[in-house]
Amino acid sequence: xxxxxxxxxxxxxxxxxxxxxxxxxxxxxxxxxxxxxxxxxxxxxxxxxxxxxxxxxxxxxxxxxxxxxxxxxxxxxxxxxxxxxxxxxxxxxxxxxxxxxxxxxxxxxxxxxxxxxxxxxxxxxxxxxxxxxxxxxxxxxxxxxxxxxxxxxxxxxxxxxxxxxxxxxxxxxxxxxxxxxxxxxxxxxxxxxxxxxxxxxxxxxxxxxxxxxxxxxxxxxxxxxxxxxxxxxxxxxxxxxxxxxxxxxxxxxxxxxxxxxxxxxxxxxxxxxxxxxxxxxxxxxxxxxxxxxxxxxxxxxxxxxxxxxxxxxxxxxxxxxxxxxxxxx
Numbered sequence: 001x002x003x004x005x006x007x008x009x010x011x012x013x014x015x016x017x018x019x020x021x022x023x024x025x026x027x028x029x030x031x032x033x034x035x036x037x038x039x040x041x042x043x044x045x046x047x048x049x050x051x052x053x054x055x056x057x058x059x060x061x062x063x064x065x066x067x068x069x070x071x072x073x074x075x076x077x078x079x080x081x082x083x084x085x086x087x088x089x090x091x092x093x094x095x096x097x098x099x100x101x102x103x104x105x106x107x108x109x110x111x112x113x114x115x116x117x118x119x120x121x122x123x124x125x126x127x128x129x130x131x132x133x134x135x136x137x138x139x140x141x142x143x144x145x146x147x148x149x150x151x152x153x154x155x156x157x158x159x160x161x162x163x164x165x166x167x168x169x170x171x172x173x174x175x176x177x178x179x180x181x182x183x184x185x186x187x188x189x190x191x192x193x194x195x196x197x198x199x200x201x202x203x204x205x206x207x208x209x210x211x212x213x214x215x216x217x218x219x220x221x222x223x224x225x226x227x228x229x230x231x232x233x234x235x236x237x238x239x240x241x242x243x244x245x246x247x248x249x250x251x252x253x254x255x256x257x258x259x260x261x262x263x264x265x266x267x268x269x270x271x272x273x274x275x276x277x278x279x280x281x282x283x284x285x286x287x288x289x290x291x292x293x294x295x296x297x298x299x300x301x302x303x304x305x306x307x308x309x310x311x312x313x314x315x316x317x318x319x320x321x322x323x324x325x326x327x328x329x
Contacts, residue, residue: 069093099123129153159183189213192251208252208327211244220245220325225283230267232278234286242283245325246290256328259283261301262308264317269303277301283323298328 065074069083073093080094087095087106095104099113101123108123117136118126125134129143133153140154147166148156155164159173161183168183177196178186185194191203193213200214207215222245225238234242249255261280263272280299288294309316 208248208255210248216248216327218327222283222323222325225323227279227282230275232275232282234282242286243290246287246292249287249292249296254329256296256298258298258300258326258328259287260306260324260326261299262306262320262322262324263304264320265304265307265311266317273301273303275301276303279323 065076067074067078069078069081070085071078071083071087071089071093073089073091075081078093080089080092083089083093083095084106087104089095095106097104097108098111099108100115101108101110101113101117101119103119103121103123105111107121110119110122110124113119113123113125114136117134120126125136127134127138128141129138130145131138131140131143131147131149131153133149133151135141138153140149140152143149143153143155144166147164150156155166157164157168158171159168160175161168161170161173161177161179163179163181163183165171167181170179170182170184173179173183173185174196177194180186185196187194187198188201189198189203190205191198191200191207191209191213193209193211195201198213200209200212203209203213203215210216210220222241224241226235227233227238228235249257259280261276261278261283263276265272267275277300280301284294284297284299287297304311304320307316307320308322309319311317311320
């Protein structure tokens with residue numbers, strides 16, 4: 001008992017507001033002995049247990065913000081709340097549109113359209129005439145379907161005559177030549193010789209013309225067609241003249257002609273008649289070899305019987321040695 005009192009006297013001061021012996025509420029020594037302990041426990045030197053500390057309140061649950069379309073942007077910040085699953089979106093929850101053409105990248109088949117260009121539902125530039133040149137670059141935006149075009153979207157005009165190739169019936173017109181609506185050289189008098197080469201541009205309608213566009217006479221003297229002396233062998237310089245005559249015959253496939261051979265009077269009649277016939281035959285063969293039908297040609301030798309000049313002079317005899325084409329129809 002004595003030991004217990006000593007321990008109580010030596011103990012630290014306890015605060016006991018129920019102790020009427022101390023006006024300060026502090027008890028020491030013997031006063032402590034009289035008041036220490038816990039009523040009802042029978043232990044004078046054991047303090048009563050204090051009240052259990054209050055448990056801290058559990059934190060309030062944090063409300064989870066919804067992301068209805070699952071794009072990673074919460075509904076309260078999502079300006080495009082119905083984004084399809086898996087689509088890439090920006091910070092506002094809207095699908096990406098890299099070229100800003102109004103078609104999202106997920107659907108854009110032309111994702112690098114230049115700024116400001118009009119596009120279709122697939123994000124590709126408009127091409128109203130479907131010529132392969134987009135409207136923004138197309139200088140001929142109403143090209144008919146199926147026509148070939150250049151880089152500017154305009155129809156090709158290979159000979160640059162102003163008539164597009166699709167309508168040009170003469171697609172290789174020489175540069176600078178005037179053409180009609182079909183792209184062919186103009187032939188004002190309709191004689192088959194274009195104005196560019198026509199030396200007789202006002203030939204009467206229906207006249208047959210030569211390569212220069214001039215009316216053919218009933219009899220054409222093939223001046224310059226020469227033969228070896230006293231032979232029926234054509235000289236080389238004759239080819240150009242005969243080729244021109246053959247071209248005229250081809251231009252008029254219905255034309256039939258007589259090839260008339262003539263000589264001067266230097267030899268006997270029989271010899272001259274035979275020589276003129278052989279020379280007419282030689283010219284006919286030349287024409288046939290050039291593609292003229294034989295049934296359009298008749299060869300006839302007249303010898304010296306039809307002179308056109310005086311056989312008494314060398315100049316006259318030279319004129320009498322000739323080959324003529326005579327129209328038979």
